[in-house]
Every structure is written in structure tokens, then in C-alpha cells.
Amino acid sequence: MNYNEAKNKFISTWGALGTLWGINKAMAQIHALLLISPEPLSMEDIMEELQISRGNTSMNLRQLMDWGIVFKENKMGERKEYFTSEKDVQELARQIAKERSRRELQPTIKVLNDVSSIQEDGTSKTKELIRQTKALHEMANNLDIMVNKVIGQESNWITKALLKLIK
């Protein structure tokens, strides 16, 4: 496998994987491309490399910036905007964990809390609803605590967390 084959394989795998996680292909591929690019890339560069339209590129870059994993960069003396991604994969994971907690875990915990707090009425279906949503609430909450522990940790956390879990 030479450089170009490897690059294409990585970008397309990352795209497919994104799809599996509810992230669209273009967004995941732009991220993959920036991640392995030693230099910042312009919108033209990205469009050209991935064969996607200007609008698509613009919108997905914006989303990646909202996620806090891609940044604008300006080269001095140039009007054009360039983009880089977060290069430290631990920091990348931390940022993604943080955003997913904020966007998904926290709203879920809220709903589970509301639902599990309904008035017990003695029927088995109400009992079961309360029991199960309470259990899910507790689990989601513990997960969120774990995620936050990990977010607030210095670099190399994944290795450290692993060690703690193993022993």
C-alpha cells in the first residue's frame, strides 16, 4: 500500500464509520483529511481532494468548528481562509466526549428524570416504567460522571483510565 492508497483507505473508512454514528460522510471525511494534513487546507483544497461542492464543504466545516475540533487559520498576506483540525487525538477524544455529553447525555438524563418521577399508581405497568427509567437514569448519570472525570483530566487520560480499570 502506498501513500495515496493508504490516505484514501483512511478517509473512506472514516467516512463510513461516521455514517454508522450519525455523522455524515462529508463531515467525517473532511475531518479525516485535515487530521492527516501537515499543512492547513483551503476550501478549494478540500473540495478538490474530496470532490464535493463548495456549499457542502462550507456547511460541514462550520459544523466541525461548532464541535470544537476544526479551526480557522489565516495565512498572513492571504485573504483565503485555511483550516486545520485538532491534531492531538487525546484532546480530540476529550472534545468529542464533552460535546456528546452536552448534546445527548444531559438532555437524556433530564427526560429520564422527568419520566421516572411520575406518580406511582400501583399498576404493574407504571411500576415497570418507573423501575426501568430509574435504572436508565442512574446508568446515564454514572456515564456522565465518568465522562466528566475524563474530560477534566490532563492528557494521556485514556491510558491512565485503562490502567485503573485493569488493576
Place this chain on the structure above:
Amino acid sequence: MNYNEAKNKFISTWGALGTLWGINKAMAQIHALLLISPEPLSMEDIMEELQISRGNTSMNLRQLMDWGIVFKENKMGERKEYFTSEKDVQELARQIAKERSRRELQPTIKVLNDVSSIQEDGTSKTKELIRQTKALHEMANNLDIMVNKVIGQESNWITKALLKLIK
């Protein structure tokens, strides 16, 4: 909020959340419905409750069974098939973690390994591709080890893992 409001809120939230994770709405909602149902439900019950077609119900039940989180049950003296979900949420999480590792993490690790093993050629772009895919490989691998630790653990693991991480 009464029982029906709570039930509907839970089912529709679970559906929306599934969508965010690449699981279709019907599948997530069938799962939610079974999770809070004290009794096993038939296909008719599910179709009726969620207002979805027979084909849709059949296909999604099959997927949930492939995931190992929904089971067929036969009531004696009845030909109809009934379905229940895994009720223990820790076991549920364990099963989901196991399947996601098998379906997503392991293939990803394989590709990252292949891509990061290309021949170094002294160019900065090759160096960066190797460096970044190696870092991702290491991270994916550590995650997989963590997941497997956790899968192989007895019930209540999430609380235990949490305690270990906190101290």
C-alpha cells in the same frame, strides 16, 4: 405527567436518541416499548402501540434479536410469538458494548493498523499520516481493551468502574 404521557415521552425520546446514534426510530422505539412492558408483546401489540407496519415491525425485531437484546418467547398453547427485551440495564449496556466493539471497533482497528503500517518515505505527509493513524490505532485499541474488561465483568460494573476512576 400521567402514565400515558410518560410512556409516550420515553418512547419518543428513545427513538430520537437512537436516530442520533445511527439506529432507526422504529427499532429504538420497539426496544423502548419492550423495555417498559411488564408482559411480553406480540407483533400485533407492537404494531398497534407504535402505529407501524407489519413488515417494519418484523424486520426491526429481527435486528434487535441479532443485537442480542430482544428475545422471542412462546406462550404455551398459543401459536403467536411474543417478544421481551433484556430487562437488566447493566446487562443491556454490556451486550450493546460487546456488539459495537465487534461490529465497529474491531474493523476500525484493523484498518488503522494497515494504514499506519505503510512504508515511511521521508515526506512530511507520509510522516503525518503514519503518526496520526498510529495515535488513533492506539486509542481505539485501548478503548477496545476497556470495553472488553467491562464486558467480562459481573453485574454492577458501571458503578465499580466509576469508583475506580474517581479515586
Place this chain on the structure above:
DNA sequence: TTAAACTTTCAAAATTTTTTGAAAGTTTAA
């Protein structure tokens, strides 16, 4: 100012995913 060089927006088109429902398949009881 103006206009060139860029980026963003958004309605429409393309694509992908999900859902439907009827036909085909299966199982069981008689």
C-alpha cells in the same frame, strides 16, 4: 467609493434510508 476575492446561504435535486403492504413462506392442528 468599486470591484475582486472570497464565504455563506438555501431552494431544489439527488441520494439514502426507512416504511409499507401484499405476496410468499412457514408452522401447526385437525
Place this chain on the structure above:
DNA sequence: TTAAACTTTCAAAAAATTTTGAAAGTTTAA
């Protein structure tokens, strides 16, 4: 056997998501 009671399959329809590209918007240099 047959037929009733079910479930599964799958092509077509519907729905949801993604992508396009041109027009509108913005910024900078002169």
C-alpha cells in the same frame, strides 16, 4: 393432505438526509 394462523420477504413508495450550485453576502485592497 388442507387450511388457518401466523411470520418473513422484498419491490415500490414515502420520508429523511445530504449535496449541489448559483445568488446573496462579506471583506479587503486600491
